[in-house]
Amino acid sequence: MSQSFTRVELLRRGAAAGVVIALPTSFLAACGGDDEEAAGTTTGEKKQLAKTLRFSNWTLYIDIDEKTKQHPTLDEFEQKTGTKVEYFEDINDNASYFGKIQRPLSQGQSIDRDIVVLTDTSRFPSVMIDRDWAEKLDKSAIPNFDNLQDALRSPSFDPNRDYSMPWQSGMTGIATNTELTGGKPVTTMDQLLDDPSLKGKVTLLSEMADAISLVMLANGDDPTKVDDASFTRAHDRIKKAVDSGQVRQFTGNDYSGPLSKGDLAAAMSWSGDVVQLSADNANLVWNVPESGGAIWTDNMLIPKGGDAFTASTYMNFVYDPAVAAKIAAYVNYVTPVKGAKEEAAKIDPELAENRLIFPDDATLSKVTIFDSKALTNQDYLEKWQALIGS
Amino acid sequence: MSAYAATPPRPSLLARSWDLVRRHVLTVYAVLAFTYLLLPIAIVIAFSFNDPAGRFNYTWQGFTLDNWRNWDAVPGLVEAMTLSLQIAAISSIAATILGTLIALALVRYGFRGRSTTNFLIFLPMSSPEIVLGASLLTLFLTLQFATGFLTILIAHVMFNISYVVVTVKARLVGFDRHLEEAAMDLGANEWTTFRKVTLPLIAPGILAAALLSFALSVDDFVITYFNSGSEVTFPLFVWGAARVGAPPQVNVIGTMIFVVALGLMLVNVLLQRRKGST
Amino acid sequence: MSFFHRHRGLTPYLLLAPGLAWLAVFFIAPLGFLAYQSLQSGSFDFGYEFTWAWDNYRDAISTYHEHLIRSFIYAGLATVLALLVSYPLAYWIAFRGGRWKNLLLLAIIAPFFVTYLIRTLAWQSILSDNGYVVETLRTLHLLGEDGRLLATSTAVVAGITYNFLPFMALPLYVALEQIDPRLIEAAQDLYASKLQAFLRVTLPLSLPGVFAGTLLTFIPAAGDFINAQLLGTPRQHMIGNVIQSKFLELIDYPAAASLSFVLMATILIGVILYARVLGSERLTG
Numbered sequence: 001m002s003q004s005f006t007r008v009e010l011l012r013r014g015a016a017a018g019v020v021i022a023l024p025t026s027f028l029a030a031c032g033g034d035d036e037e038a039a040g041t042t043t044g045e046k047k048q049l050a051k052t053l054r055f056s057n058w059t060l061y062i063d064i065d066e067k068t069k070q071h072p073t074l075d076e077f078e079q080k081t082g083t084k085v086e087y088f089e090d091i092n093d094n095a096s097y098f099g100k101i102q103r104p105l106s107q108g109q110s111i112d113r114d115i116v117v118l119t120d121t122s123r124f125p126s127v128m129i130d131r132d133w134a135e136k137l138d139k140s141a142i143p144n145f146d147n148l149q150d151a152l153r154s155p156s157f158d159p160n161r162d163y164s165m166p167w168q169s170g171m172t173g174i175a176t177n178t179e180l181t182g183g184k185p186v187t188t189m190d191q192l193l194d195d196p197s198l199k200g201k202v203t204l205l206s207e208m209a210d211a212i213s214l215v216m217l218a219n220g221d222d223p224t225k226v227d228d229a230s231f232t233r234a235h236d237r238i239k240k241a242v243d244s245g246q247v248r249q250f251t252g253n254d255y256s257g258p259l260s261k262g263d264l265a266a267a268m269s270w271s272g273d274v275v276q277l278s279a280d281n282a283n284l285v286w287n288v289p290e291s292g293g294a295i296w297t298d299n300m301l302i303p304k305g306g307d308a309f310t311a312s313t314y315m316n317f318v319y320d321p322a323v324a325a326k327i328a329a330y331v332n333y334v335t336p337v338k339g340a341k342e343e344a345a346k347i348d349p350e351l352a353e354n355r356l357i358f359p360d361d362a363t364l365s366k367v368t369i370f371d372s373k374a375l376t377n378q379d380y381l382e383k384w385q386a387l388i389g390s
Numbered sequence: 391m392s393a394y395a396a397t398p399p400r401p402s403l404l405a406r407s408w409d410l411v412r413r414h415v416l417t418v419y420a421v422l423a424f425t426y427l428l429l430p431i432a433i434v435i436a437f438s439f440n441d442p443a444g445r446f447n448y449t450w451q452g453f454t455l456d457n458w459r460n461w462d463a464v465p466g467l468v469e470a471m472t473l474s475l476q477i478a479a480i481s482s483i484a485a486t487i488l489g490t491l492i493a494l495a496l497v498r499y500g501f502r503g504r505s506t507t508n509f510l511i512f513l514p515m516s517s518p519e520i521v522l523g524a525s526l527l528t529l530f531l532t533l534q535f536a537t538g539f540l541t542i543l544i545a546h547v548m549f550n551i552s553y554v555v556v557t558v559k560a561r562l563v564g565f566d567r568h569l570e571e572a573a574m575d576l577g578a579n580e581w582t583t584f585r586k587v588t589l590p591l592i593a594p595g596i597l598a599a600a601l602l603s604f605a606l607s608v609d610d611f612v613i614t615y616f617n618s619g620s621e622v623t624f625p626l627f628v629w630g631a632a633r634v635g636a637p638p639q640v641n642v643i644g645t646m647i648f649v650v651a652l653g654l655m656l657v658n659v660l661l662q663r664r665k666g667s668t
Numbered sequence: 669m670s671f672f673h674r675h676r677g678l679t680p681y682l683l684l685a686p687g688l689a690w691l692a693v694f695f696i697a698p699l700g701f702l703a704y705q706s707l708q709s710g711s712f713d714f715g716y717e718f719t720w721a722w723d724n725y726r727d728a729i730s731t732y733h734e735h736l737i738r739s740f741i742y743a744g745l746a747t748v749l750a751l752l753v754s755y756p757l758a759y760w761i762a763f764r765g766g767r768w769k770n771l772l773l774l775a776i777i778a779p780f781f782v783t784y785l786i787r788t789l790a791w792q793s794i795l796s797d798n799g800y801v802v803e804t805l806r807t808l809h810l811l812g813e814d815g816r817l818l819a820t821s822t823a824v825v826a827g828i829t830y831n832f833l834p835f836m837a838l839p840l841y842v843a844l845e846q847i848d849p850r851l852i853e854a855a856q857d858l859y860a861s862k863l864q865a866f867l868r869v870t871l872p873l874s875l876p877g878v879f880a881g882t883l884l885t886f887i888p889a890a891g892d893f894i895n896a897q898l899l900g901t902p903r904q905h906m907i908g909n910v911i912q913s914k915f916l917e918l919i920d921y922p923a924a925a926s927l928s929f930v931l932m933a934t935i936l937i938g939v940i941l942y943a944r945v946l947g948s949e950r951l952t953g
Contacts, residue, residue, distance in 0.1 A: 059630025059633065060631050060637075068462060071465065093629075093916075103528060108530075197951075200814075254792070257789060263796050279443035280446070376713065419756045423757040427789075430790035434786060488687035493759075495679075495681075495684045512883065512887060513932060516887045516891065516931065517885045517932065521702055550688065551687050553835075555687075558844055564876055597773075601773055601836065605777035609780040651774055
């Protein structure tokens with residue numbers, strides 16, 4: 001059964017943000033409770049929170065109050081704990097950011113950050129953990145840990161979540177501009193790759209994890225356990241579609257423009273983008289493919305030299321459902337926090353019904369996390385790069 | 391009577407009409423070229439007035455002045471632009487000075503290693519930004535030089551020098567030395583000659599080089615990214631924002647800078663007119 | 669050769685010193701490190717070792733010569749197109765610009781204020797399958813009914829041309845503006861037609877600008893990767909894309925480094941040949 005997310009279900013960002021901004025902070029303080037003191041005393045010793053928390057994140061990936069030009073949840077954190085957050089929006093690509101930080105880390109130097117955010121469709125969270133470039137979380141400071149969605153509890157790169165906590169998640173599926181497909185959304189990878197009526201008007205993601213996952217699922221293979229045979233099957237199928245001209249390009253999220261203009265009929269795409277695009281164009285719909293889709297996470301990690309206690313305290317703060325609801329309302333990606341949906345419903349019922357931000361269990365059961373071992377397999381990576389042109 | 395006057399024969403009507411057409415063809419062509427050049431800018435300006443419901447600013451939804459009223463609504467954007475402009479101003483001045491000196495040396499003097507320098511100056515331009523940026527970062531890390539404003543500045547001056555050298559050389563190569571000789575013959579010493587004759591005559595070359603390096607600096611992404619530490623310049627911000635949808639304020643800020651710069655130049659032009667200088 | 673006889677010995681070195689010192693520290697030193705990396709072997713997972721691995725260069729050329737050639741073709745086409753568009757433009761500003769010259773120069777670099785990405789996305793919008801440009805081309809039968817401009821080499825070359833236009837226009841302007849209009853008048857007084865005056869007087873005098881402009885356009889364009897990425901398909905990818913992927917995604921520093929040197933060496937050889945062909949000392953100074 002395919003589910004299309006239509007415009008009715010998709011939200012106007014302006015309305016949501018406006019409603020959430022109006023929420024008084026005292027309401028949230030009452031909700032959140034005083035976790036910090038509790039966390040400090042349960043271990044027996046009073047751990048000190050650092051004066052500043054240095055947090056590197058992706059651009060425009062946290063709530064913003066357009067009137068005060070501040071980030072409300074960061075201010076809230078400061079009010080609650082006294083720790084100021086130095087917020088840096090200097091991550092715009094996993095590989096580039098990693099290229100920048102890997103030299104100091106490899107020499108044992110600190111990069112002056114307490115939290116960085118890296119995506120698990122890249123190899124970098126694995127690398128950070130495997131090479132001991134990440135500090136362990138102080139789980140005693142994260143009682144809200146239990147609010148983490150079950151589906152995200154045990155990723156292969158961090159099976160016990162000792163080093164990372166998801167920041168936001170997203171799903172990979174197929175976006176369709178129904179104007180070009182006679183009103184019907186593209187719901188299967190088979191159609192995306194083989195339907196001649198879509199020839200030259202289809203794009204795939206350049207992210208190996210996303211593209212290979214979806215094609216492997218369409219082939220009947222399991223992307224959580226990649227082996228040479230299943231990889232090759234997926235690789236060859238994609239190559240065929242590229243060589244025949246079916247697939248126009250491999251894209252990052254630059255499919256957005258052509259899709260909304262009708263240059264593309266269908267695109268392998270991320271859920272968060274379509275939330276935005278469909279607000280302006282009712283013909284744009286998004287689906288998890290029938291054979292299954294992917295879910296990826298942007299993970300908070302503590303780089304070596306960062307203050308684990310303060311960072312963990314912040315993570316705990318963000319896993320408070322009320323806070324998570326505020327962030328999700330602005331960012332419009334999938335929130336990893338259980339209970340955020342209910343909190344959001346109290347503020348804005350329409351937002352809570354948005355299945356692209358708060359997916360239901362049926363949707364979550366159809367998306368998989370890519371095998372992180374495949375992400376560090378140099379052979380696969382080279383084959384993939386050769387396929388996408390380089 | 392006018393046996394020795396070298397009057398050219400009167401051009402025929404055909405020649406004169408052709409002349410007229412040709413005169414205007416150039417203007418028409420120039421206008422077309424400018425349109426081509428500024429077309430994307432026109433789109434950027436137009437879309438600064440767009441009112442999308444979502445975050446992507448690709449299709450026209452409706453006119454609004456809200457983006458302009460809330461031009462500083464996006465935290466970090468204005469700071470990023472300010473930083474970019476500061477760095478561009480300082481680095482282009484520094485690069486222009488250093489590059490002009492090199493150009494003068496290369497064109498006017500014979501010295502050992504002249505040919506080599508002439509060609510080696512092209513190397514910074516030809517090396518891919520990503521490896522250059524990363525290697526420069528390694529240098530800073532080895533020297534334990536903290537990355538940030540200064541390192542961005544250093545990097546920008548570095549890659550701009552070559553462009554300045556090549557641009558200024560294009561002016562110097564055609565420079566008429568006899569003017570300098572004449573000045574010296576009239577009693578000016580070297581420094582005065584340079585100041586009053588040479589410099590004014592090569593000034594357009596130097597200005598063009600400065601403009602080019604300003605543009606390069608304000609637009610640079612890759613090298614800046616690696617050497618920026620925690621600083622965020624305008625291109626860095628925009629590349630990151632484009633992932634989730636660059637807000638129309640990006641268009642607004644870009645337009646503002648463009649308009650302000652043109653405005654300043656316009657004022658300059660009008661002032662010159664007052665003074666009566668051409 | 670030197671005009672300032674007294675200081676012939678030291679002056680050039682004094683002039684060169686600041687700039688070259690800057691480049692020595694902040695360009696040559698990193699380049700040295702890059703050279704060191706290019707001769708390493710190994711991988712990110714198991715570490716890199718310096719092993720005089722000249723194989724990296726051989727592998728680079730044999731695997732990616734196609735990308736190299738393609739990059740030079742695209743950059744070459746873009747340079748020629750940029751020259752054709754910019755020369756009349758620069759000429760017009762130089763000879764007809766008057767008071768407005770500087771303003772017009774500023775207008776030429778104006779596109780740089782909105783960042784490379786936004787400019788290229790704007791072109792993605794202009795060249796859209798449903799946009800005016802493509803529709804016009806279809807009407808004129810220059811494109812098939814189902815033809816498109818996006819995701820083709822045409823779009824990539826067009827994108828490169830556009831992004832490097834100021835690099836061509838400004839040096840051209842610089843050389844053209846220096847030409848004394850009276851020389852052209854004199855030629856016409858001597859019965860030369862406008863065309864002849866242009867070909868015999870203006871063009872030769874502007875050659876230093878042509879030389880500078882073509883190099884300032886071609887050289888960086890050869891290493892470009894953004895246009896191929898956004899406006900092209902995998903078949904249009906250039907050497908810049910390869911180096912990008914080697915460095916960032918595959919974390920294969922020796923490969924990225926050796927490819928970079930191959931690119932730089934090829935460009936340098938090309939520049940030397942070009943200078944020989946176009947002229948000599950008078951041209952390059």
